[in-house]
Amino acid sequence: MGEQRVRGGGPPWGRWHGPGWWNPAEEPAAAARRPWLSTAAFTAFVVIGSHFAARDHGRREPLDGYAVALLLVASGLLLWRKRHPVFVAYGTAATTLAYFAAGYPYGPVFLAVAVSCFSAVVAGHRRAAWGSVGLLFAGHALIVLWLYRWLPPPGDTSSSWGQQLVIATWVVAVLAVSELARVRREQWAKERAERAQAARRRADAERLRIARELHDVLAHSISVINVQAGVGLALLDTDPEQARTALTTIKAASKEALGEVRQVLDTLRTPGAAPRAPAPGLDRLPELVEQAASAGLTVEIDGQAPRLPPGTDLAAFRIVQEALTNVVRHSGSRHARVRLDHDRDALRLRVDDDGPATGADAGGSGNGLAGMRERAAALGGSIDAGPRPDGGWRVRAVLPLTTKEENR
Structure with a gap:
C-alpha cells in the first residue's frame, strides 16, 4: 500500500476527491494557491463576532478555549476549500455541529458552512455540499428537539418547529445561491470554450x-x-x-x-x-x-x-x-x-x-x-x-x- 499511487501523485485515499491529502511534491504549488488572506480575515471575523454574540446569549455556555479551538478549526478549514472542497464541506459542518452541541452561543460560525458549501457547489461537488448542509441541519434539529435534555447548557428548552422552518429557509437560500453561481460559472466556461x-x-x-x-x-x-x-x-x-x-x-x-x-x-x-x-x-x-x-x-x-x-x-x-x-x-x-x-x-x-x-x-x-x-x-x-x-x-x-x- 505504501508504494501505490493514483493519477495526480497522491496516496490511494486521494481518490476520494482528487490529489492526495499530503503529497510533499504538491505542497509548494498548493500553498501558492491557498486563499491565506481571505481565510485569515474570515477567521478573525468569526472569532470576534462569536464573542459579541456570546453577550446576547446569556443562557448559552460562555466561550472558552475549547470553543475558540472549534471556531479556529471551522474557519481554518476554509484554507483548503479550493483543493479539497468535499473534505472542507463535511469538516466545517461537523465542527460547527460539535460547537453547537457543546452549548456555545449562536454566531457567525455558521457562515463557515455556507462558504464551504458554496465552494463545493461551484467546484462541481453538489452532493457533498447538499450532504454536509443536510448533516448540519439534521444534527441541529436533533439537538434542539430531543438531545437538549442531556447536553449543555443546563436547563435549556426545546426549539419550536417555526424556528426550524426559518433555518431550513436559510439553508435553501444558501444552496440556491451556490447553484446559481455554479450555473453561471459553467456558462462562462462554455462561452470561453466556444470562443476558443x-x-x-x-x-x-x-x-x-x-x-x-x-x-x-x-x-x-x-x-x-x-x-x-x-x-x-x-x-x-x-x-x-x-x-x-x-x-x-x-x-x-x-x-x-x-x-x-x-x-x-x-x-x-x-x-x-x-x-x-x-x-x-x-x-x-x-x-x-x-x-x-x-x-x-x-x-x-x-x-x-x-x-x-x-x-x-x-x-x-x-x-x-x-x-x-x-x-x-x-x-x-x-x-x-x-x-x-x-x-x-x-x-x-x-x-x-x-x-x-x-x-x-x-x-x-x-x-x-x-x-x-x-x-x-x-x-x-x-x-x-x-x-x-x-x-x-x-x-x-x-x-x-x-x-x-x-x-x-
Missing part, C-alpha cells in the same frame, strides 16, 4: 485558404516551368533560339509565381493588412491563355464574365487556372476551351479538353480538384468534373453572383 473553438475554426479556415492559394499559384506556375524546362533541354543543342525562348518563359513564370507567393506570405506577416496588389480575377484570363500557350496549350475563350464580387472573381480565376493546369499536366490534348456564361443568379464556367489522359505521373499533390470544390462550396456554388461521353475531360463550375455573406 471559434478562434480555432477561423485559424483553420485561414490556413486552408492560404494552402489553397499557394497550391493554385505554385501548381500552375511550376507546371509551366516544368514543360518549358523539358522543351529547353530537348532543344538546347539543336535549336538554341527556341531553348532561349523556353528559358525566358521559365523566368517570367517564376517571377509571377514569386510575386503571388510573396503576396500570400505578406498576409501572414501582417494579419489584417490590405494586400499590396489586387487579387487576380477573370480580367487576367488573357495572361492565363498566354502562359498556357507558352506550355504548348492553345486555349479558346468563349463568352465574357460580368462584373463579379472580389471573392467570386478570385474563385473563378483559380478554378480556370487549376483546370488548365490539369490539362497541361494530365491530358494529351494541346487544345482547351473555356466557356463563360451567366444569368442574374450565377456564373457558369466550363473547361473542356479532348484528351486522352496521358497516364503519366505529373508529380502533383492530388489536391487540385478538392481545392476547386472547396472554393465553390465556400461561395455556395458547386463543381462537377469528369470524363466527357465523346472523350476528353470537362470541368463545370456554378458560382452564385451573390455570396452567402451578402444574402445575410
Whole structure:
C-alpha cells in the first residue's frame, strides 16, 4: 500500500476527491494557491463576532478555549476549500455541529458552512455540499428537539418547529445561491470554450485558404516551368533560339509565381493588412491563355464574365487556372476551351479538353480538384468534373453572383 499511487501523485485515499491529502511534491504549488488572506480575515471575523454574540446569549455556555479551538478549526478549514472542497464541506459542518452541541452561543460560525458549501457547489461537488448542509441541519434539529435534555447548557428548552422552518429557509437560500453561481460559472466556461473553438475554426479556415492559394499559384506556375524546362533541354543543342525562348518563359513564370507567393506570405506577416496588389480575377484570363500557350496549350475563350464580387472573381480565376493546369499536366490534348456564361443568379464556367489522359505521373499533390470544390462550396456554388461521353475531360463550375455573406 505504501508504494501505490493514483493519477495526480497522491496516496490511494486521494481518490476520494482528487490529489492526495499530503503529497510533499504538491505542497509548494498548493500553498501558492491557498486563499491565506481571505481565510485569515474570515477567521478573525468569526472569532470576534462569536464573542459579541456570546453577550446576547446569556443562557448559552460562555466561550472558552475549547470553543475558540472549534471556531479556529471551522474557519481554518476554509484554507483548503479550493483543493479539497468535499473534505472542507463535511469538516466545517461537523465542527460547527460539535460547537453547537457543546452549548456555545449562536454566531457567525455558521457562515463557515455556507462558504464551504458554496465552494463545493461551484467546484462541481453538489452532493457533498447538499450532504454536509443536510448533516448540519439534521444534527441541529436533533439537538434542539430531543438531545437538549442531556447536553449543555443546563436547563435549556426545546426549539419550536417555526424556528426550524426559518433555518431550513436559510439553508435553501444558501444552496440556491451556490447553484446559481455554479450555473453561471459553467456558462462562462462554455462561452470561453466556444470562443476558443471559434478562434480555432477561423485559424483553420485561414490556413486552408492560404494552402489553397499557394497550391493554385505554385501548381500552375511550376507546371509551366516544368514543360518549358523539358522543351529547353530537348532543344538546347539543336535549336538554341527556341531553348532561349523556353528559358525566358521559365523566368517570367517564376517571377509571377514569386510575386503571388510573396503576396500570400505578406498576409501572414501582417494579419489584417490590405494586400499590396489586387487579387487576380477573370480580367487576367488573357495572361492565363498566354502562359498556357507558352506550355504548348492553345486555349479558346468563349463568352465574357460580368462584373463579379472580389471573392467570386478570385474563385473563378483559380478554378480556370487549376483546370488548365490539369490539362497541361494530365491530358494529351494541346487544345482547351473555356466557356463563360451567366444569368442574374450565377456564373457558369466550363473547361473542356479532348484528351486522352496521358497516364503519366505529373508529380502533383492530388489536391487540385478538392481545392476547386472547396472554393465553390465556400461561395455556395458547386463543381462537377469528369470524363466527357465523346472523350476528353470537362470541368463545370456554378458560382452564385451573390455570396452567402451578402444574402445575410
